[in-house]
Amino acid sequence: MMTTVHFFDSPHEIYWGLLIAVYFYYTGMSAGSFILTSLGTVFGIEKYKKVSKVGVIMAIVLLLFAPLHLLLDLAQPGRALNLFTHVHLTSAMSWGVYLLILYPLCLMFYAWYLFRQDLVNGLNKGGFKASLYSFLLFGKKDMSETAKAHDKKQAKFFGTIGVPLALAVHGYTGFILGNVQARAIWHTPLMPIIFLMSAMVSGTGLFIIVLMLVEKFKFGRLNDDIKSLIADIANLMKWFIVVDGALMITYFIVLWNSTEAGYAAGYYLLHGEGWSFLGLENGLGMLVPLLILLSKKARQSLPAVVTASILTIIGVLAMRINLVIGGQKLPLTGSKIIEYVASGRDIGIVLGIAVVAAVVLSFLYAVLPMNRPGAQEMKSIPTTKGVAQ
Amino acid sequence: MGKRYAMVIDLRKCVGCHACTVACKSENNVPLGVNRSWVEELETGRFPNVSRHRLPRLCNHCENPSCLNVCPVKATYQLEDGTVLVDYDRCIGCGYCIAACPYDARFINPERKTAEKCTYCHERVAVGLLPACVNTCIGGARFFGDLNDPNSEVSKLLATEAVTVSKPETNNRPQTYYIGADEKALRPNLLKIVGGEK
Ligand code: SF4
Ligand code: SF4
Numbered sequence: 381m382m383t384t385v386h387f388f389d390s391p392h393e394i395y396w397g398l399l400i401a402v403y404f405y406y407t408g409m410s411a412g413s414f415i416l417t418s419l420g421t422v423f424g425i426e427k428y429k430k431v432s433k434v435g436v437i438m439a440i441v442l443l444l445f446a447p448l449h450l451l452l453d454l455a456q457p458g459r460a461l462n463l464f465t466h467v468h469l470t471s472a473m474s475w476g477v478y479l480l481i482l483y484p485l486c487l488m489f490y491a492w493y494l495f496r497q498d499l500v501n502g503l504n505k506g507g508f509k510a511s512l513y514s515f516l517l518f519g520k521k522d523m524s525e526t527a528k529a530h531d532k533k534q535a536k537f538f539g540t541i542g543v544p545l546a547l548a549v550h551g552y553t554g555f556i557l558g559n560v561q562a563r564a565i566w567h568t569p570l571m572p573i574i575f576l577m578s579a580m581v582s583g584t585g586l587f588i589i590v591l592m593l594v595e596k597f598k599f600g601r602l603n604d605d606i607k608s609l610i611a612d613i614a615n616l617m618k619w620f621i622v623v624d625g626a627l628m629i630t631y632f633i634v635l636w637n638s639t640e641a642g643y644a645a646g647y648y649l650l651h652g653e654g655w656s657f658l659g660l661e662n663g664l665g666m667l668v669p670l671l672i673l674l675s676k677k678a679r680q681s682l683p684a685v686v687t688a689s690i691l692t693i694i695g696v697l698a699m700r701i702n703l704v705i706g707g708q709k710l711p712l713t714g715s716k717i718i719e720y721v722a723s724g725r726d727i728g729i730v731l732g733i734a735v736v737a738a739v740v741l742s743f744l745y746a747v748l749p750m751n752r753p754g755a756q757e758m759k760s761i762p763t764t765k766g767v768a769q
Numbered sequence: 770m771g772k773r774y775a776m777v778i779d780l781r782k783c784v785g786c787h788a789c790t791v792a793c794k795s796e797n798n799v800p801l802g803v804n805r806s807w808v809e810e811l812e813t814g815r816f817p818n819v820s821r822h823r824l825p826r827l828c829n830h831c832e833n834p835s836c837l838n839v840c841p842v843k844a845t846y847q848l849e850d851g852t853v854l855v856d857y858d859r860c861i862g863c864g865y866c867i868a869a870c871p872y873d874a875r876f877i878n879p880e881r882k883t884a885e886k887c888t889y890c891h892e893r894v895a896v897g898l899l900p901a902c903v904n905t906c907i908g909g910a911r912f913f914g915d916l917n918d919p920n921s922e923v924s925k926l927l928a929t930e931a932v933t934v935s936k937p938e939t940n941n942r943p944q945t946y947y948i949g950a951d952e953k954a955l956r957p958n959l960l961k962i963v964g965g966e967k
Contacts, residue, residue, distance in 0.1 A: 455862020
């Protein structure tokens with residue numbers, strides 16, 4: 381066999397690192413959790429109506445923080461406005477900018493109609509909450525039957541637009557990679573679909589955990605109603621994992637049998653990135669939760685469902701990193717794998733944004749009326765202002 | 770018909786001196802650690818049957834440039850004469866073009882903080898000079914000119930010599946033509962790089 385030795389090469393760097401992978405991860409979980417919780421409002425599956433409020437707040441917050449990663453990854457963040465003033469239809473990144481505006485806007489309208497009646501009901505609480513609610517209501521305090529019917533109709537309307545927008549806001553990130561014909565590992569029409577399916581998995585995983593926390597802190601405990609709903613969601617998650625796994629296997633088989641670059645990419649995923657690709661992404665992150673969720677008993681046990689959820693959340697993060705960064709480690713010229721080590725700045729940004737997003741999310745759940753069919757919030761200690769005269 | 774610039778590199782005449790790399794750096798003020806133009810050198814075979822190859826690389830000023838297609842703000846644009854340029858005042862530094870170029874031709878300039886690559890020495894060409902690398906090449910291996918002019922050196926070479934381009938399968942239609950290039954030099958040996966070659 382002929383050997384080739386390079387002894388002079390120009391150094392190349394990986395420019396899309398951790399921040400881009402995490403950005404894809406956030407938009408995915410936003411889309412996933414929204415689509416899941418729209419099953420009630422949009423698709424009319426009654427029992428999911430209980431969780432639409434929790435889901436939409438989570439989807440909005442994730443989506444508001446997601447683009448921060450992008451912004452901070454730009455070499456010229458101060459010029460981000462150029463994205464709005466110069467549209468380029470051949471660039472998936474250009475489509476994304478509009479989706480990143482439209483999708484959260486639509487979700488905010490949707491949320492407003494979902495919450496409106498509870499906001500009106502909460503006005504008598506007094507104190508900070510009442511002022512906040514009254515601000516959020518923009519004067520729309522009408523509680524007549526027609527107004528209520530209108531809320532329902534509008535929520536359904538915005539939710540229905542929200543679903544394709546959610547698909548698009550995450551699907552487009554798949555196109556960002558899929559459209560790059562230079563890199564065999566990205567260049568497949570499956571890419572947007574794989575991204576969407578893994579988003580359903582991680583979005584559902586994170587949603588289950590958030591839902592449990594919200595129920596616990598807002599209603600004091602998880603009643604049987606919610607427990608059985610969580611078992612249902614866990615069952616759905618099982619199917620999401622099955623489809624996601626099937627897509628990954630399909631992707632890999634075709635990659636393995638494609639061009640030399642494709643085969644080499646597949647080989648690299650198995651060997652070079654083996655622990656992360658096989659171990660973390662597909663083993664721990666996909667196979668183990670699937671095995672857990674296969675059992676009906678496990679789906680009804682909260683610790684088992686939480687374990688499966690956490691594993692999928694980790695697994696999908698690994699998948700985003702393996703694809704985005706791994707895809708750039710294979711060189712296009714020269715003779716060496718391009719190494720990547722996340723900079724301290726990037727790690728700091730990712731952790732910082734995660735903490736702030738968690739705080740904002742908790743704050744919103746704490747102050748917004750999370751009443752749902754079948755449960756009222758715990759009475760908070762009445763403030764003097766709140767006491768009736 | 771307008772002009773269509775292209776480069777022909779006759780590897781039989783290249784001695785691997787890297788003068789082009791240096792000339793480009795000084796002409797275009799390219800910072801340390803990044804290159805608009807560079808020369809890959811490699812050795813193939815096993816002793817005693819060995820050979821050395823050199824492959825000068827630069828932006829191919831592709832006919833269908835993927836860098837241009839993916840740029841979200843149209844900061845990358847192409848002139849009538851085929852030259853692909855970056856508007857340094859508009860580029861947001863997103864790096865999409867770098868990820869999408871099949872030839873590693875681009876980088877973020879660490880000082881200017883925008884995408885950057887070979888410009889065919891646009892300012893020189895505009896006043897009738899040759900690109901710095903072509904001008905400086907000691908072996909006379911690099912040729913630059915207009916493909917639409919049948920009397921240009923590049924047109925004559927393309928008509929009379931067997932030429933190859935790097936990664937013709939990309940649909941980028943690269944416009945750097947090599948004479949006497951070894952296939953092994955034109956693309957990385959990925960299988961070997963990932964450890965899959967016995
Ligand atoms: S070689 Fe790369 S940077 Fe140059 S025009 Fe082609 S795709 Fe663009
Ligand atoms: S880095 Fe600049 S030139 Fe490249 S795609 Fe982004 S905006 Fe366009």
